[in-house]
Amino acid sequence: MGLLDLFITACVPVLNTLLVTGFGSFLATDFAGILGKEARKHLNYVVFYVFNPCLVSINLAKTITMETMAKLWFMPVNVFFTFIFGLIFGWFVIKVTRAPPKLRGLILGCCSSGNLGNIFLIIIPALCKEKGSPFGAPDVCQTYGLAYSSLSLAIGAIVLWTGAYNIIRANSEVTEGDGKPPTAQTKVSAPGGTPGVVSETNYSILSDHVDDCSLPLISNATTIKTKVPLSERAKRFVSSVSNTVDLKKLFAPSTISVIVGFIIGGIPLLRNAMIGDSAPLRVLSESAELISGGAIPSVTLIMGANLITGLRGDVSVPRAVIAGVVAVRFVLLPLMGTVLVKVAIRLGVIQPDPLYQFILLLQYAVPPAMNIGTITQLFGVGESECSVIFVWVYAVASVAVTMWSAFFMWTLS
Structure with a gap:
């Protein structure tokens, strides 16, 4: 097929999504x-906990x-590459546009974490139904396409809630003013009885001097080393990891459903009993x-409903920031991805399936x-700017x- 025919074929699923x-x-x-707002919240719960896992x-x-x-081992590696290169390009956008501190986490999140689940669940089935599709029989294409898209959704969720989540959380701790964390203050009483205010820094210095004064009294004492049991050290390690990474978000229902799907499909006894x-x-x-x-139509309706906040135009975002995010997502990353995937195909590390390669x-x-908006709502930083x-x-x-869909199909056909 020619590039124009493939472009028309690629237009249909995107137009369906837009409608x-x-x-x-x-x-x-x-x-x-x-x-x-409340209706979207409840429908989102149903999609998150029921529709998508099924x-x-x-x-x-x-x-x-x-x-x-x-x-399918290359797909997690590929998603990791999209995150790393998006993070690098996002950092350049921040430096070039001189974005304010409260937008830095949002920019990094938008550039590094793509819609690797919902948009595939919408586009791939519609693309498989088209007569000009280069991916074979519609029923076979849809079955395997949904499986690949489901795996992409789960891996993308893991990367989102471990990478972008913690990046936005770290940047949310920066104040909107000078970009420095607020200095805690402690009230004390002056010698004359007048209450004063001492900054946290000065208070810590005073504490250090108190400790220094007490050191000579114990300098000759024997140091006692207590051996921490292995179980206690393991418990501390797990606690530190759980504080750094939100394990509840990491093991989301979509991630657990991937594990269930792999178990059923990978064990012949279970597969023959259920499939x-x-x-x-x-x-x-x-x-x-x-x-x-109900997953695909619900997700599409929610996606459109979430955009309504940005359409109202209550908040302005620098045009350079918007242009930078657009350039990263639709110019730099696709070019980089085309080179990486084509090299992997040439080296024979990717299975010869056009749909999988697409x-x-x-x-x-x-x-x-879309969950970038959920994360900004969670930390209360850049929520309105995210909608814009x-x-x-x-x-x-x-x-x-x-x-890009037409171009990718043309290179694979």
């Missing part, structure tokens, strides 16, 4: 009043076997598949993850994702 996204934005307006687990269980597990027309426990897989049907390439050309950036980036994505 449903626009309808979600309409439902979130005051005129409709259906997908308000979709991920059932599609992986259908397609994943012990043989295919070994062939297939003659499986004795097929009612479980059919029920999960029935529930999973998803690896598309992981570099997607807009930022998302409106512009997702508006450009309607054209950029279409063009």
Whole structure:
């Protein structure tokens, strides 16, 4: 097929996404009043805890076997590359645009963490149904495409809640004024009875002098070393890791569902019992598949409803910042990803499946993850600015994702 035909084929799923996204934005307006803030919150819970886990687990269980597990090892590596290069490019955007401190974590998050799940679950099934699709029979394409997309969603969630989450959390501790953390103050009483204020720094210096005065009294004492048990050291290590990484977010329902899908697909006894027309426990897989049907439309409606805050234009974001994020997500990362994936294909480290290779390439050309907005809401830094950036980036994505999809299909056909 020619590049123009592939471009038209790539347009259809993106247009479908835009229509449903626009309808979600309409439902979130005051005129409709259906997908308000509370409604989106509750629908998000249903998607997060019910729809997405069923979709991920059932599609992986259908397609994943012990043989295919070994062939998909490059996808986590590919997602890691998207995060690292996005982080590097985001750092350059901060330096070039001289972004204020409160936007630095948001910029790094938008540049490093792409929408590696929801947008694939929307685009891939629609792309497989097109007659000009270079990925074979529609039913086979959709089954494997959803499995690859589910795996991408889970890996992307792990990277998001370990990498971007902690980056935004670290930058949220910087004040909006001078970029320095606030200095704690302690009230003390002056010798004359007048209460005064001593900064935390001076107070710590006074404490150090008190400790110095007491040192000569114990300088000749024998130092007693207590041996910490191995179990106690392990407990401290796990506690330190859990404080650094939010394990509750890391083991999200979508991540657990990937583990369940791998277990069912990788163990022949479980797979034969649940998957297939003659499986004795097929009612479980059919029920999960029935529930999973609500994931894609719900996610698309929520995505459109979340953009309504940025459309209202209550907050302004420097144009250079928006342009920098757009350039990273839709120019620099896709070019870098094309080189890396093509080199990996040339070296033979990626399985010869055009659909799998297409998803690896598309992981570099997607807009930022929608959960970046959730993280900014969690820490209360750059929430409104995030909505503004998302409106512009997702508006450009309607054209950029279409063009890159057509280009990737042309290189693989």
